[in-house]
Amino acid sequence: AAVAQNIPSIAWGFASSAYQVEGAWNVDGKGPSVWDHWFLNNHSLVASKGAGNPIAAGDVFKTAGHYDRMKEDVALMASFKSSMYRFSVAWSRIFPQCNGQVNQKGIDFYSRLIDELLNAGIQPVLTMYHWDTPQACEDQYGSLLNRDMFIRDFTSYADVLYANFGSRVKYWLTFNEPAAYCGRGFGPVNDAYIWPPGKNGRESDKYNCIATTSIAHGVVVQLARSKYPQYEMKFSMPLIIAYYIPVAPADVEQANINTLSQGDWLWGSLASADGDYPAYLKTVKTGDMDGSLLPSFTAAEKATMKGTLDYIALNYYSAQYFNGVSGQSAPTLTIKADQVPWQSAYPGGIRGITQLMARSYGPLLASSVGGLAPIMISECGYGSISEAFGPISQSVNDVDRQAFFEGITAGLQLAVVEDKTPVFGFLAWSLLDNLEWLTFDQTWGLVHVDQQGGTLERTVKQSANKLAAFFAGSKSPIAL
Ligand code: GCO
Numbered sequence: 001a002a003v004a005q006n007i008p009s010i011a012w013g014f015a016s017s018a019y020q021v022e023g024a025w026n027v028d029g030k031g032p033s034v035w036d037h038w039f040l041n042n043h044s045l046v047a048s049k050g051a052g053n054p055i056a057a058g059d060v061f062k063t064a065g066h067y068d069r070m071k072e073d074v075a076l077m078a079s080f081k082s083s084m085y086r087f088s089v090a091w092s093r094i095f096p097q098c099n100g101q102v103n104q105k106g107i108d109f110y111s112r113l114i115d116e117l118l119n120a121g122i123q124p125v126l127t128m129y130h131w132d133t134p135q136a137c138e139d140q141y142g143s144l145l146n147r148d149m150f151i152r153d154f155t156s157y158a159d160v161l162y163a164n165f166g167s168r169v170k171y172w173l174t175f176n177e178p179a180a181y182c183g184r185g186f187g188p189v190n191d192a193y194i195w196p197p198g199k200n201g202r203e204s205d206k207y208n209c210i211a212t213t214s215i216a217h218g219v220v221v222q223l224a225r226s227k228y229p230q231y232e233m234k235f236s237m238p239l240i241i242a243y244y245i246p247v248a249p250a251d252v253e254q255a256n257i258n259t260l261s262q263g264d265w266l267w268g269s270l271a272s273a274d275g276d277y278p279a280y281l282k283t284v285k286t287g288d289m290d291g292s293l294l295p296s297f298t299a300a301e302k303a304t305m306k307g308t309l310d311y312i313a314l315n316y317y318s319a320q321y322f323n324g325v326s327g328q329s330a331p332t333l334t335i336k337a338d339q340v341p342w343q344s345a346y347p348g349g350i351r352g353i354t355q356l357m358a359r360s361y362g363p364l365l366a367s368s369v370g371g372l373a374p375i376m377i378s379e380c381g382y383g384s385i386s387e388a389f390g391p392i393s394q395s396v397n398d399v400d401r402q403a404f405f406e407g408i409t410a411g412l413q414l415a416v417v418e419d420k421t422p423v424f425g426f427l428a429w430s431l432l433d434n435l436e437w438l439t440f441d442q443t444w445g446l447v448h449v450d451q452q453g454g455t456l457e458r459t460v461k462q463s464a465n466k467l468a469a470f471f472a473g474s475k476s477p478i479a480l
Pocket residue numbers: 017020176177180240315379383429436444
């Protein structure tokens with residue numbers, strides 16, 4: 001009973017994205033996405049990255065075979081008593097040719113998924129764009145670099161999604177991590193990880209892509225509000241933000257700027273009263289963002305964007321210490337045995353980052369809870385290198401991932417129970433071992449998928465059981 005009292009009331013479950021789990025890339029009328037196209041045309045790349053790797057050994061396009069195993073996967077989530085699931089719709093299932101023609105079979109698949117979730121008591125969270133633009137939109141006009149055409153087509157797509165799913169889906173996420181696809185897909189890239197459409201362009205292309213994304217977000221949220229007022233759809237944009245932990249009191253201000261600026265070049269305009277970036281950003285340079293390069297918005301664009309963020313959707317993976325004296329950031333490296341190189345996995349940071357976000361955005365959001373911004377942890381997970389090549393027994397006994405989630409849940413408990421931070425959803429990345437974009441040497445699932453053997457059979461890892469036991473079927477009392 002003592003344990004039960006401490007369970008925070010949070011809707012919880014898993015997150016995924018279409019390209020990473022579905023497979024069936026050319027089935028039931030689906031057109032190729034830019035990611036399908038990239039792999040189809042880069043066999044050597046797949047082969048070189050894939051030497052001895054589990055996925056490339058089989059059929060890379062099967063990923064986790066979720067398209068054919070959807071019911072089984074929902075049953076799995078229900079068996080953990082989870083209450084929320086984040087998935088993305090593959091735009092190229094709905095508009096395969098980017099010519100305005102809707103593919104009904106694509107709609108049918110997501111409609112069945114949503115019904116299956118609702119019947120299992122799991123609330124759907126729908127991501128509209130998780131990087132997989134229809135290749136036809138890229139071929140015809142250059143996708144995100146052609147602002148007018150892109151927004152026109154994304155708006156038609158949004159309209160179809162709202163008309164079909166708006167009555168059943170409350171939580172919507174527009175664009176997942178724009179800095180990632182705008183940076184690696186359109187901006188200059190100086191390592192091997194060029195992402196589709198592989199423009200490798202100028203720095204200004206990256207910022208244009210970011211601005212197009214912000215405006216498109218504003219346009220489709222306004223569409224939902226004006227055309228479908230009968231549906232209670234709530235919108236956010238999931239961003240990945242690393243938490244900078246100050247090492248001394250004098251470092252707090254700069255550490256917070258480092259953390260908040262990663263979100264403010266997008267959320268800042270969408271949450272603000274005037275639709276513009278917060279003024280402080282102009283002189284800030286951190287990580288992916290140089291504030292002096294941010295393009296300016298017209299009055300009409302600002303009017304479209306302002307007030308279009310209903311909650312904060314935070315993808316939390318990493319933290320770093322920030323030392324103002326040296327000006328250096330050092331990784332925390334709390335869990336280090338086999339984590340992926342970019343992840344500085346520090347579960348303890350979840351308490352501080354949620355508190356910072358809730359306080360900073362609370363005054364700006366119409367749906368704030370007691371002055372604090374409601375937060376959905378839209379992704380949080382642990383990528384393992386050794387698991388990807390090891391035997392299934394090692395994968396199932398995923399000690400590092402378990403340690404990560406133990407730290408996360410301890411931090412969440414303090415965040416919700418002690419700090420009263422309104423975290424209403426927690427989504428672990430990811431339900432299944434899947435296709436991690438351009439890398440084949442890491443696994444993120446809380447459920448093992450037999451990719452090596454090609455059977456795609458699911459086996460529950462201990463981390464999934466741990467999370468399920470911690471949350472014990474908890475739901476959230478917060479209704480936006
Ligand atoms: C991201 C994406 C996910 C990744 C996950 C692990 O954050 O990059 O949203 O698709 O798979 O983060 O790297």
